Amino acid sequence: MGIDLGICLVTLIFSIKDVSCWGANTNTTSFPSKYKKPECLKSPLETESRLLATGGPANPYNRSFDSLQLPILGMLEDPSIKILFDIQDGIRYVLQTKNEYTLVYHGTGTTGMTGVLDNMIEPGEKVLVGIIGYWATVASNIAKRLGANVIQMEKPHGSRFSLSEIEAALKQHRPNILYLINGESTTGVYQPLEGIGELCYKYDCISIIDVVATVGQQPIKMDENKIDVVYLSSQKGCGGIVGLAPVSFSPRAMRKVRRRQTVPKFYQTDITEQADAWYITMPVEQRNEAFLHSISMSLLYSLREGLANVVEEGIENVWQRHADTHRYIQFRARKLGLEPYVKNPEDRLIGTTIFWAPKGKDAVKIEHYMLEKFNIEISVGLFVDMGKVIRVGLFGSNANRATATVVMDALEFALNSTDTNSE
Ligand SMILES: *Cc1c(COP(=O)(O)O)cnc(C)c1O
Ligand SMILES: *[C@@H]1O[C@H](CO)[C@@H](O)[C@H](O)[C@H]1NC(C)=O
Ligand SMILES: *[C@@H]1O[C@H](CO)[C@@H](O)[C@H](O)[C@H]1NC(C)=O
């Protein structure tokens, strides 16, 4: 070790002496490369602004987007740690929970889905998955990969489970975990949470709920509804950009984590590891030991500011704004003669609405028309009846009457135009 260091220093001194003028050696032929510079990277990036009215991501809240320009702090500085605490409080507020174990994974909503399933499932355990669209099939797939004994219950697209159907399945299968989607953005279906937690207490299982498409849009009330675990994403109702996945675990869920016989499969989303990194189980004084992985300060700023926007407005007002926008879209759609994908109005998701493309009209052409003529992005569905439906998402900063008017006016033009006729 000492000799190595000595040689190293000697070499360094000699090499310094070799350079006649420190830093002025611009001879790049000493680093020959056979690879040419890619032409595509020789010009700076330019993008156009769009109205993002699909199932997500939505346009972020302005203050969330603007915060991406703020100077980047060191990860372990006091002001950075304060941002972590701000975010935890903001997430608790939008979820209406007091859960201590509330923190954020780096990754998208799907990282949250994978992470919470991994923490809650031990190989061989029974997971009852309620499928009302695409996203629950992903969760089911992940649970199988984690070695769970997955039982799927399924409803036809456009409908949801009743409480008695859920109870019957719990009674029959006696699962360790019940997994449901609160807002299925691929079918536009809302699955209410009232009574779910109570049933899981009664049948001694853990509830895991996907609230990606409902949080910051309609009430979650995690504690009141006795929900054990939820995950969400930064880019939908929280009004931020893609890249972070907040999660929250109830004390009951954490008791199951502590009783585990095996460790979770993934290190980075292990709630016990993350609880240290978010200073839930580690004091701030031990910040160097709490370090788990690099954190993106810019993404965290953006999430903090998205949450701060919700706090400033008040969550009840945010829910109201989303509900008003939803009613307005339904009203305009009725006038246009559009048929809703979800028949029962009470089962409709607030923020993401799906209609059947009218007879004689091509959904793909409508999508193109909206983008080319109006700079508005809608979608033709995601995995479910793709190309046959028109999917309009207005949430976060886009959930307001003015934006909804712009979108529905453009849709009216698109539907009137012969350019969108099917062949
Ligand atoms: C968007 C969405 C997801 C996935 O989130 P990503 O950030 O795209 O990984 C999961 N569930 C629901 C209900 C969603 O709407
Ligand atoms: C640059 O480096 C190459 C390879 O080491 C050497 O052959 C050449 O003489 C150097 N040119 C100058 C101007 O120093
Ligand atoms: C957000 O910023 C855009 C672009 O600067 C502006 O047009 C819009 O009015 C702002 N929205 C709000 C709610 O302030």
Ligand SMILES: *[C@@H]1O[C@H](CO)[C@@H](O)[C@H](O)[C@H]1NC(C)=O
């Ligand atoms: C679309 O067509 C209807 C029926 O012809 C008409 O009343 C309406 O004004 C038109 N809307 C637009 C935006 O062109």
